[in-house]
Amino acid sequence: xxxxxxxxxxxxxxxxxxxxxxxxxxxxxxxxxxAVIGHTGRGNYGHGLDVVWQKIPGAEIVGVAxxxxxxxxxxxxxxxxxxxxxxxxxxxxxxxxxxxxxxPRHPDQHLEMxxxxxxxxxxxxxxxxxxCRTPAxxxxxxxxxxxxxxxxxxxxxxxxHPALPSIDRLIGDDTIGRxxxxxxxxxxxxxxxxxxxWVLGSHIFNLFHYFGGEPKSCSGILLQNGNPVTGxxxxxxxxxxxxxxxxxIHARWHLSKxxxxxxxxxxxxxxxxxxxxxxLIGTKGAISIHIDRDPxxxxxxxxxxxxxxxxxxxxxxxxxGLDKKETRPELIASVHNHVLAIRDLxxxxxxxxxxxxxxxxxxxxxxxxxxxxxxxxxxxxxVPFPLVERENPLSKL
Numbered sequence: 001x002x003x004x005x006x007x008x009x010x011x012x013x014x015x016x017x018x019x020x021x022x023x024x025x026x027x028x029x030x031x032x033x034x035a036v037i038g039h040t041g042r043g044n045y046g047h048g049l050d051v052v053w054q055k056i057p058g059a060e061i062v063g064v065a066x067x068x069x070x071x072x073x074x075x076x077x078x079x080x081x082x083x084x085x086x087x088x089x090x091x092x093x094x095x096x097x098x099x100x101x102x103x104p105r106h107p108d109q110h111l112e113m114x115x116x117x118x119x120x121x122x123x124x125x126x127x128x129x130x131x132c133r134t135p136a137x138x139x140x141x142x143x144x145x146x147x148x149x150x151x152x153x154x155x156x157x158x159x160x161h162p163a164l165p166s167i168d169r170l171i172g173d174d175t176i177g178r179x180x181x182x183x184x185x186x187x188x189x190x191x192x193x194x195x196x197x198w199v200l201g202s203h204i205f206n207l208f209h210y211f212g213g214e215p216k217s218c219s220g221i222l223l224q225n226g227n228p229v230t231g232x233x234x235x236x237x238x239x240x241x242x243x244x245x246x247x248x249i250h251a252r253w254h255l256s257k258x259x260x261x262x263x264x265x266x267x268x269x270x271x272x273x274x275x276x277x278x279x280l281i282g283t284k285g286a287i288s289i290h291i292d293r294d295p296x297x298x299x300x301x302x303x304x305x306x307x308x309x310x311x312x313x314x315x316x317x318x319x320x321g322l323d324k325k326e327t328r329p330e331l332i333a334s335v336h337n338h339v340l341a342i343r344d345l346x347x348x349x350x351x352x353x354x355x356x357x358x359x360x361x362x363x364x365x366x367x368x369x370x371x372x373x374x375x376x377x378x379x380x381x382x383v384p385f386p387l388v389e390r391e392n393p394l395s396k397l
Contacts, residue, residue, distance in 0.1 A: 032059045035062060036050045037100065043104025043109065047157075056342055063091050064079055065085040065090075107240055110132050111133075111137045114145075127153070127155065128155050130365070130369075133240075133242040133392065137366075138366050151348045157292075160344060177284030184264075184278045186275070187200050188270070192267030193245075193249055193266070200291075204263060205364075205369065209368075211259075212259040220372035221375075221380050222248075245394055251263045253371070277291065300315075341357070344356050376397075377394070
């Protein structure tokens with residue numbers, strides 16, 4: 001039975017198995033052979049998924065692949081290595097790295113790159129988000145990784161943030177009262193709508209999954225200039241995202257911990273990019289998690305439905321707790337530059353466990369996004385998870 005409310009006991013029990021453990025070992029007991037796959041002009045090297053390995057003790061970047069000749073030359077200089085390849089399919093079997101960064105931001109390349117790395121014997125992959133384009137692609141990647149015992153981590157770096165357990169404790173200790181819902185909002189720039197749902201919303205949905213549990217169903221509507229999207233509005237999306245539509249989207253997910261998560265995204269909404277956040281709404285206050293900010297989270301005390309009670313100053317949430325100075329700034333920096341995620345991936349490979357943000361979490365985000373498209377295709381119906389439609393539903397609109 002799905003709980004009707006999020007109590008202190010329910011929340012702590014549901015979240016305890018996923019609590020972050022600061023101070024993971026750097027795994028320097030032996031050298032780590034690393035290869036980097038980028039593609040200049042087609043997603044490049046993500047948000048530093050190449051240079052992060054230079055910050056990992058014991059890691060040796062043995063090669064880089066980039067189909068763009070000029071980009072490859074630049075990567076070799078940046079990474080201070082000599083082995084460069086125009087085709088990752090040649091690099092991987094020749095160098096046989098233990099770890100591979102699949103760095104391009106364009107997810108249409110991730111499936112083939114990851115499969116090639118798995119086939120070449122890699123034990124750990126770090127994949128830029130979005131993880132892939134469809135649930136079918138995620139199914140294929142997870143199956144291949146499971147068959148070979150490969151660990152995949154997805155670069156939703158906020159999932160590794162050490163402030164998350166502080167937020168868990170505030171919810172569990174009744175600081176914001178009964179947790180009622182989770183709200184998310186896009187960045188509000190030109191990408192608002194379908195592109196935002198993928199590129200920016202994926203970070204928010206990963207947090208929905210963390211705090212709210214598995215998605216049980218989804219409903220959503222896609223609008224183009226205020227009108228419901230039809231087949232004529234479907235376009236080939238930017239950044240290798242596949243088919244996209246809509247410059248305004250409203251979506252809701254029923255989550256397994258008894259919460260509803262909602263997300264809105266508008267193109268050029270005038271918010272000056274200040275609205276990009278996930279908000280945990282309770283009866284005594286709200287906690288806002290601002291993606292890639294520092295501090296990452298803030299408590300707004302007071303009943304959010306009673307303006308008279310909300311005249312208190314917002315309070316920062318740090319690793320040390322509520323309204324306390326950050327005691328581990330170097331740990332926070334290691335979230336932003338992916339070092340903490342890489343250390344976790346190495347530890348996961350060494351100890352045969354799932355990374356904190358593994359392939360299945362990446363796949364959930366992909367399915368949450370495609371669920372919005374499928375609901376719209378079904379005129380806003382609640383569609384259950386797992387989705388029956390495993391391809392991009394917009395191809396059938």
